[in-house]
Amino acid sequence: LQCLLRVKKLRDYFLLYEPAQKLTTQKQNSMLLASKLAEFFKKVWNPANFKDHVSPHELVKVIGDLSKQNFTTKVQG
Secondary structure: OHHHHOOHHHHHHHHOOOOOOOOOHHHHHHHHHHHHHHHHHHHHHOOOOOOOOOOOHHHHHHHHHHOOOOOOOOOOO
16 A cells, blocks of 8 residues: 555555446446445545554555455455
8 A cells, every 4th residue: 555655646546546436246346345445545645644553554444344244354365
């Protein structure tokens, strides 16, 4: 995640990201992941944020759910 946060074009895309409203179920899952990624990017790059770190917990949970628990924090990969 730290590497992705430093890719300028990716960062700019997610900082301006706005999800679409009506989608199919498969696209809803992709949009959910994109929305959580955008939320994470916006928290990290928010100039008014005074925290030393931002927790990726919500993003990791969505990744685990969408991957049917193939990617979790419970088992080292």
